[in-house]
Amino acid sequence: MNTLAVDRVHADMLVSNPGAKTVYRVQGVGKKYAGTAVLSDINLNFLSGEIHGIVGKNGAGKSTFVDIMHGSNTPSSGTLTVFDETLTKLTPTLAHEKKIVLVPQKTRYAKDLTIAESLYIGSYPKGFLGYVNNRKMMLLSRKLLQKVGLEVEPSIKIGDLSLEKRRLIEVVKALWCFDAKVLILDETTAALGIKFRKKLFELLKKVVAEEKRTVIFIGHRLDEIMEICDRISVLRDGRLIKTANTNDLDIEDLAELIIGGRENSKSSDQTPTHHSKKVTQQHWFRVSNLSCQDAFSDVSFEVAVGEVVGLAGMVGSGYSELLRYLGGLLLDRSTGEVCLGDKTVIPHNPAFMKERGVGYLTNKREEEALFHGLSITNNLIGSNFKKYINRLGLVRYAKVNQSVCLTQEILEIKMPWGSGAMIDSLSGGNKQKVLVGRLLDYDLRVLLLDEVTEGVDIGARRKLLNFIRKEVSKKAAVLMASNVVMDLMDVCDRILVIYQGHIVNAFNRSDFNEHEIYSALQGLVVNVGKGNGSSVSTMGANQ
Amino acid sequence: MKTLKDRYLKLVFDNFIWVLVAFFLVLASVVIDGFFSVENFINMPYHSASLSMMILGMGFCLLSRQMDLSLESTYVIAPAIGVLLVTRWFPGIPDNFAVLFTIITGAFIGLTNGLLVVKLRINSFLATLAMLIVLRGIVEYLLPVGIFKVPSLFGVLGADTFLLGNFEIPYTIFIYITIFVIAGFIVRNTVFGKDIVAVGSNATAAFIAGIRVDRVHILVFVVSGICAAVGGVLAVGKMGSVMNQLGNGDILFVFAGTVLGGISLDGGKGKIVNAMGGGLLLTIITTMMNYSEVSPYLIKAIQGLTLLIAMILNNVIEIFVRSRLSR
Numbered sequence: 128m129n130t131l132a133v134d135r136v137h138a139d140m141l142v143s144n145p146g147a148k149t150v151y152r153v154q155g156v157g158k159k160y161a162g163t164a165v166l167s168d169i170n171l172n173f174l175s176g177e178i179h180g181i182v183g184k185n186g187a188g189k190s191t192f193v194d195i196m197h198g199s200n201t202p203s204s205g206t207l208t209v210f211d212e213t214l215t216k217l218t219p220t221l222a223h224e225k226k227i228v229l230v231p232q233k234t235r236y237a238k239d240l241t242i243a244e245s246l247y248i249g250s251y252p253k254g255f256l257g258y259v260n261n262r263k264m265m266l267l268s269r270k271l272l273q274k275v276g277l278e279v280e281p282s283i284k285i286g287d288l289s290l291e292k293r294r295l296i297e298v299v300k301a302l303w304c305f306d307a308k309v310l311i312l313d314e315t316t317a318a319l320g321i322k323f324r325k326k327l328f329e330l331l332k333k334v335v336a337e338e339k340r341t342v343i344f345i346g347h348r349l350d351e352i353m354e355i356c357d358r359i360s361v362l363r364d365g366r367l368i369k370t371a372n373t374n375d376l377d378i379e380d381l382a383e384l385i386i387g388g389r390e391n392s393k394s395s396d397q398t399p400t401h402h403s404k405k406v407t408q409q410h411w412f413r414v415s416n417l418s419c420q421d422a423f424s425d426v427s428f429e430v431a432v433g434e435v436v437g438l439a440g441m442v443g444s445g446y447s448e449l450l451r452y453l454g455g456l457l458l459d460r461s462t463g464e465v466c467l468g469d470k471t472v473i474p475h476n477p478a479f480m481k482e483r484g485v486g487y488l489t490n491k492r493e494e495e496a497l498f499h500g501l502s503i504t505n506n507l508i509g510s511n512f513k514k515y516i517n518r519l520g521l522v523r524y525a526k527v528n529q530s531v532c533l534t535q536e537i538l539e540i541k542m543p544w545g546s547g548a549m550i551d552s553l554s555g556g557n558k559q560k561v562l563v564g565r566l567l568d569y570d571l572r573v574l575l576l577d578e579v580t581e582g583v584d585i586g587a588r589r590k591l592l593n594f595i596r597k598e599v600s601k602k603a604a605v606l607m608a609s610n611v612v613m614d615l616m617d618v619c620d621r622i623l624v625i626y627q628g629h630i631v632n633a634f635n636r637s638d639f640n641e642h643e644i645y646s647a648l649q650g651l652v653v654n655v656g657k658g659n660g661s662s663v664s665t666m667g668a669n670q
Numbered sequence: 671m672k673t674l675k676d677r678y679l680k681l682v683f684d685n686f687i688w689v690l691v692a693f694f695l696v697l698a699s700v701v702i703d704g705f706f707s708v709e710n711f712i713n714m715p716y717h718s719a720s721l722s723m724m725i726l727g728m729g730f731c732l733l734s735r736q737m738d739l740s741l742e743s744t745y746v747i748a749p750a751i752g753v754l755l756v757t758r759w760f761p762g763i764p765d766n767f768a769v770l771f772t773i774i775t776g777a778f779i780g781l782t783n784g785l786l787v788v789k790l791r792i793n794s795f796l797a798t799l800a801m802l803i804v805l806r807g808i809v810e811y812l813l814p815v816g817i818f819k820v821p822s823l824f825g826v827l828g829a830d831t832f833l834l835g836n837f838e839i840p841y842t843i844f845i846y847i848t849i850f851v852i853a854g855f856i857v858r859n860t861v862f863g864k865d866i867v868a869v870g871s872n873a874t875a876a877f878i879a880g881i882r883v884d885r886v887h888i889l890v891f892v893v894s895g896i897c898a899a900v901g902g903v904l905a906v907g908k909m910g911s912v913m914n915q916l917g918n919g920d921i922l923f924v925f926a927g928t929v930l931g932g933i934s935l936d937g938g939k940g941k942i943v944n945a946m947g948g949g950l951l952l953t954i955i956t957t958m959m960n961y962s963e964v965s966p967y968l969i970k971a972i973q974g975l976t977l978l979i980a981m982i983l984n985n986v987i988e989i990f991v992r993s994r995l996s997r
Contacts, residue, residue, distance in 0.1 A: 454878070456878065477877060477878050477879070477880050478877075478880040478881065478882050480880075481879075481880035482880075487878065489878055494872075494874065494875075495872075495874045495875055495878055496875050496878065496879075497872065497875060498867075498868050498871040498872050498875055498876070498938065499871060499872060499938075500871055500934075500936075500938050500939050501867060501868070501871050501938060505864070505867065505868070508864075509868065509879040509880075510864075510865065510868065510876065510879040510880045510881040512860075512861045512864040512865075513861050516860070516861060520860055520861070521855070521859040521860060522858075522859045522860065522861070522864065524859075565879070569880075
């Protein structure tokens with residue numbers, strides 16, 4: 128998009144929002160990593176008194192854009208202009224001084240601070256001789272909390288609050304303690320329930336209308352973007368596709384802009400999985416009417432050995448919880464049943480599930496899956512050394528190494544320093560390959576993969592997905608969950624769509640259409656009669 | 671690519687304790703008159719054996735990211751109960767069974783520790799700290815001073831020697847080296863050992879990977895209790911008595927020895943066999959003090975200082991090697 132077009136949009140905006148000034152101007156911003164453009168030629172003006180939505184698929188460049196805007200990443204080209212001052216180099220500190228404040232996607236909390244302390248940390252109200260005036264701090268905090276309608280005492284510890292309240296308090300902190308003129312919210316609503324979402328939206332609308340601040344709102348949920356934003360910019364493949372007033376868009380158009388047309392999105396690889404050749408395989412893994420508190424409800428589906436089933440949803444839609452439950456990690460009360468073959472099991476422990484042939488791959492790779500400080504071999508074998516002992520109970524390293532070599536070969540894991548090197552010397556993609564390799568080594572019948580491609584570079588992603596489709600599915604039933612529809616379309620025989628804890632849709636491979644799946648996981652009604660989407664209304668259990 | 675030189679560098683770094691041991695041996699031999707003698711070089715491992723057994727126990731605990739402070743009390747109460755069982759409470763039992771009972775007592779104390787930590791979720795530092803005090807108290811109650819006649823098997827294991835050429839070598843040395851080798855084998859070559867390391871490195875990941883983390887932790891405490899009891903047997907045999915103050919205050923040296931041996935407090939890192947070097951180094955330092963004419967009031971200060979130097983060397987080398995390897 129050239130400057131002329133930007134100016135036109137700008138002019139449009141001025142009509143609907145008279146007196147708005149450009150607060151933050153992004154001109155020709157691009158970012159390249161090793162020759163590959165992640166962002167190219169972004170031109171955007173953010174006006175005072177507007178809520179500006181930025182949407183796009185995963186990998187569209189949103190997070191890079193956010194990083195550039197508040198200074199934690201430097202653009203390869205282009206300029207940033209804040210309040211008519213062109214900045215040569217923006218750093219997070221400088222951004223903070225210019226009142227550009229980011230509320231990041233994930234925050235680490237100092238759990239033992241009180242709300243008041245965490246609001247004013249770094250700038251405590253001081254009294255005589257520089258002591259911290261606790262009373263004043265409490266008073267100010269209470270006022271702020273009342274302002275947003277949060278009925279909590281500021282002396283409560285942050286760690287005792289729900290995640291939702293913590294997120295809201297972070298926004299409060301950004302708005303009034305840091306006095307943000309430009310507030311960047313990076314998927315802040317993902318963790319919020321309806322009530323708190325409403326609260327946040329009211330708050331944002333108020334500060335934008337009354338105090339003429341600017342809010343930049345990055346989100347995945349199209350309905351809420353449509354609800355709250357004045358203007359929306361769509362990113363796709365690192366390019367700015369369109370900036371438009373919300374009034375000129377409907378949600379279908381928006382979904383189309385994000386995906387990039389209705390027809391280009393057929394999955395390319397039509398080679399059948401093992402399953403498709405042998406349809407008569409019994410349904411090894413069956414879940415019926417499974418509900419678990421707030422996480423998911425009335426979930427039913429079956430997966431046959433040799434089949435890859437995708438579970439598509441937005442972050443927070445309940446797919447992670449479902450997989451964690453099936454892996455034996457979510458011990459909340461539940462109803463419904465899980466069957467392996469003809470046996471009903473209650474998943475209460477990962478070791479128990481593993482013995483029954485169910486393996487789970489967590490989406491928190493660094494925290495929950497890797498053994499840091501141990502060798503690649505150790506990480507590959509994991510808890511599976513039992514398989515490699517001799518009669519005396521000693522590990523046979525020859526066998527172990529043989530298996531490691533084999534896994535390395537089929538998964539093409541790059542180990543520049545051999546398998547004895549530390550796991551932390553590998554890249555994200557190779558780490559993930561190691562973890563998938565570990566699951567394979569267990570000889571499982573059911574694999575539960577949560578966001579297997581997250582944080583994996585493009586080459587490794589291709590390899591992993593191919594591998595799951597061609598090799599893993601030979602021996603096991605695979606259920607893989609993701610918010611990246613394209614990834615699922617590449618590998619799955621079927622895709623189930625989960626929305627707010629319910630399975631709302633199911634697609635067969637022949638009917639895959641990124642646009643429809645994307646709309647379904649957004650909770651939008653899909654036109655059943657249109658095109659070839661005939662399977663849309665069938666539930667997973669019927670397949 | 672990693673060069674051959676880097677490979678050697680890493681090898682040296684991973685086993686740095688032995689470099690320290692050699693360094694101090696050479697230093698003492700050169701500086702202190704009379705330090706360099708075959709008797710002394712046999713005596714040092716002999717005297718380090720009982721402490722090293724506790725270090726081994728602590729090594730297992732640290733590898734799985736737990737701690738066991740009660741080792742030094744187990745070290746005395748296990749032989750005390752073993753001996754009292756055969757001499758006072760059940761005089762009918764043959765004397766030498768006392769050694770067996772000692773080991774069983776150690777295992778039982780370890781099991782108690784393990785259950786407290788795993789089932790009741792008490793922090794292992796606190797649970798075993800309480801145990802440390804309680805057990806010492808019980809020993810002081812049971813033995814107002816000590817037992818001065820112990821079954822003969824203690825003496826065989828802890829004090830008797832066999833002739834090798836012209837030199838008398840205590841069985842103790844043979845026993846404790848064997849145990850360390852077996853321990854090294856367990857950690858490196860058995861499923862239990864692999865599980866210990868995995869649990870110590872990342873307990874959540876281990877749990878998700880299907881390792882029974884609780885069971886591993888309990889077993890580790892049992893092993894560590896047994897190690898302390900074996901150490902107790904060797905110490906009692908060496909002295910021919912069970913004194914109620916045996917091992918009092920040793921736990922700090924146990925920590926020092928284990929960490930010097932390269933076993934990280936962060937869990938999952940280190941070689942159990944190198945913990946033996948840690949014990950050896952502590953004994954070398956003590957022996958140096960005894961041989962040199964330092965004022966007895968300064969011994970503690972110098973011991974501490976030497977430890978500090980050893981740790982500084984350890985970390986400087988670590989930083990150096992890391993910067994080289996990460997280039």
